[in-house]
Amino acid sequence: MAGVRTPASLHDVELAALAAAGDRPAFGELVRRHGSAVRGLLRRMGAEPSLADDIAQDAFLAAFERVSEFRGEGTFSAWVRKIAARLYVRRWRKESRFDVEAEELEDSHGGEISAAARIDLDEAMKSLSPAERMCVSLCYGAGVSHAEAAEALNAPLGTVKSHVKRGLDKLRLRLAPPEGATGEPAGSKGHG
C-alpha cells in the first residue's frame, strides 16, 4: 500500500497541481491547511470574524479558479493571503468605510499595557488605527510591497509608508518584553 498517497500526505504544490486539474478534494486539503492563516490575517486587518470568514471563503473560491497560476514560487498560504487581502481592501474601498489618508485615531487601548497584550499580536494590532492596521497587515501579513499597498488602497506611497512606520512603532511598544516597555526610538525600513 506504499503507492497510495492521500491528499494529507502531499505537498502544497502537488495539491495545487491536482486542484488545477479539477480535483476538489485536493483543494479542500489546501483549505484545511491554510484556512486559519487567511482568516487570521483578515481579522488582523480589522474585519469582524464573520466578515473575515466570508471573505476568506471568497478568497479560496477565487484561488481555486486561478490555482493554475500558482507555480510554487512562494508559499501557497502567502499566495491566498494576498488574494484575500486584496478582496478585503476592495470591499472596504467600495463601502467607503475606510479613509487611508485620515489621521490616526485615538489609541483604543491607551494607558497601561498588560503583560499578556505584549505578546499577543492580535491584541497589539487592535491598538493601531484602521489605516495603520490595514497598511501593516498588507505589508507584513499579506506580503505586498509598500508600492503595491499604495496602489491597492489608492493612496500616496508616502502616506502608506508613514502609516506602516507609525504602526510598527506602536507594535514595537506593545510587543516588547516587559522590561523594554518604555519603548525604543522609532524608525522603520519597511518592506517595499
Next chain:
Amino acid sequence: MAELDFEMKLDRMFNEPPVMMDAEAFARLVEMRLDRGWNLRQVGIGAAGLVAGLVGVSQLLGSRLLFDAGEATQRNAVAFTSSVNGLVQTSENISALPFGGEVLWLAAALGVMALAFAVTRAVEEFQ
C-alpha cells in the same frame, strides 16, 4: 539591527497561523461552495447547450436550407440523367456511321502514333 530583528519577528508572528477550533468546519463550508458552484456550472453548460441546439434547429428550419438542399439534389439528378441520355445518344450516332468499330480503333491508334512521333521529334530538336 534591532529594527531589522523586530521586522523579522513581526514577519514570523504574521506567518504563524492562529489555532482555530472550527478550521475543519470552515474547510467543509468552502468545499460545499465549490461543489455547489461546480454543479451549477454543469447545469449551466447543459442548459446553454440545449438552448444553442434549439436555436440552431430553428435557424435551419427558418432559413429553408433543407428545402433548398432538396431542390438542389433534384436539379442535380435531372442534370445527371440528361447527361447519361446524351452519352447514349452519342454512342448510337457512332454506331450509325457507315464504317465499323475497327476503323475507329485504327484511327485512334494512328493518332497516338502520330503524337508519339511528334514528341520524339520535338525532344530531338531541343536537345
